[in-house]
Amino acid sequence: MSDITESQQMPDFLCCVDCIGFNLRKATRAITQFYDEMLRPAGIRVTQYSLLVALKIVGPVLVTDLAEKIVMDRTTLSRNLEVMEKQGLVNVAPGEDRRTRWVTITEPGSAVLLEAYPLWQQAQAKIRESMGEERLQVLMADLSALIDVAQAR
Amino acid sequence: MSDITESQQMPDFLCCVDCIGFNLRKATRAITQFYDEMLRPAGIRVTQYSLLVALKIVGPVLVTDLAEKIVMDRTTLSRNLEVMEKQGLVNVAPGEDRRTRWVTITEPGSAVLLEAYPLWQQAQAKIRESMGEERLQVLMADLSALIDVAQAR
DNA sequence: TAAAATTATGTGTATATACTCCTATATAAA
DNA sequence: TTTATATAGGAGTATATACACATAATTTTA
Numbered sequence: 001m002s003d004i005t006e007s008q009q010m011p012d013f014l015c016c017v018d019c020i021g022f023n024l025r026k027a028t029r030a031i032t033q034f035y036d037e038m039l040r041p042a043g044i045r046v047t048q049y050s051l052l053v054a055l056k057i058v059g060p061v062l063v064t065d066l067a068e069k070i071v072m073d074r075t076t077l078s079r080n081l082e083v084m085e086k087q088g089l090v091n092v093a094p095g096e097d098r099r100t101r102w103v104t105i106t107e108p109g110s111a112v113l114l115e116a117y118p119l120w121q122q123a124q125a126k127i128r129e130s131m132g133e134e135r136l137q138v139l140m141a142d143l144s145a146l147i148d149v150a151q152a153r
Numbered sequence: 154m155s156d157i158t159e160s161q162q163m164p165d166f167l168c169c170v171d172c173i174g175f176n177l178r179k180a181t182r183a184i185t186q187f188y189d190e191m192l193r194p195a196g197i198r199v200t201q202y203s204l205l206v207a208l209k210i211v212g213p214v215l216v217t218d219l220a221e222k223i224v225m226d227r228t229t230l231s232r233n234l235e236v237m238e239k240q241g242l243v244n245v246a247p248g249e250d251r252r253t254r255w256v257t258i259t260e261p262g263s264a265v266l267l268e269a270y271p272l273w274q275q276a277q278a279k280i281r282e283s284m285g286e287e288r289l290q291v292l293m294a295d296l297s298a299l300i301d302v303a304q305a306r
Numbered sequence: 307t308a309a310a311a312t313t314a315t316g317t318g319t320a321t322a323t324a325c326t327c328c329t330a331t332a333t334a335a336a
Numbered sequence: 337t338t339t340a341t342a343t344a345g346g347a348g349t350a351t352a353t354a355c356a357c358a359t360a361a362t363t364t365t366a
Binding site for chain 1: 343344345346347352353354355
Binding site: 310311314315318321322324330331332335 | 337338339340341342343344345346347348349350351352353354355356357358359360361362363364365366
């Protein structure tokens, strides 16, 4: 256990704790708040923005298929879509196979997406300016690699 | 808007959508599930593990101070600690300044931390094996940089 | 010292996340 | 064709997250 079980006062160490899960969650909290704030004028959050983009590109799509694509638990996606359906952003309709449900972006959903897009661009640009394009590309690739490690079980 | 507003069928594009928020959240979902699964025998999740480590190192600490250190909303931290207090992992006691509350890891909390530590090490090692030490260091640094960008407002 | 401003925290509400168990439906096997 | 199995999704429960608002206590200011 070395230095972890000893109750030393070393506050600065906290910022460099090397737990990948912790650091990833910490960065996600900060970045999510950043995007959510930038997107606020459009009335949606970054999670909803991402789902609208995904639906625009791959929709209509089945819940389970979409969930797998975006590495989101099926039940999580369902609950997120439930909110968006109430807001009129998406449509969920049963398929011929009566077990399935097709998810589609609605007209109002597309309108909100159009409104949100420039706001998202601004957020994205701010980060790109500060981080640099190449560094971001490496980061995105590393995040993908992390997903592969996590799912290789 | 270019290719985003056109309902083209290009499912593979989804995996490379360049929204930093989306990719970060996606990776965090996968990695959090990974750590949570590895830590399950100890009965805690990676969020709780991180909080126990933090408290072991810097505790006793005030709620707001800890929240700032770990880039977590004050109210989020309060709610997380509430659960851990019910489980007996932490103690929350009022300070001399009667507005404040000191948070401390308990004896049972330390015991759980000791039990969880080797499990966490295994999770960490698996990722390190696959990613390599240098790549991970770069990744951690980039996550820190992201936090700085997000908070520079 | 009394009033104003600041600070530390709690509460209400809402979204985000995912595990476990359950139901309905479809497909495969006997 | 009946039975067994696999699949798609929903519901219950619990943690994680954070914004807006409220409260109590302290500090600053007039």
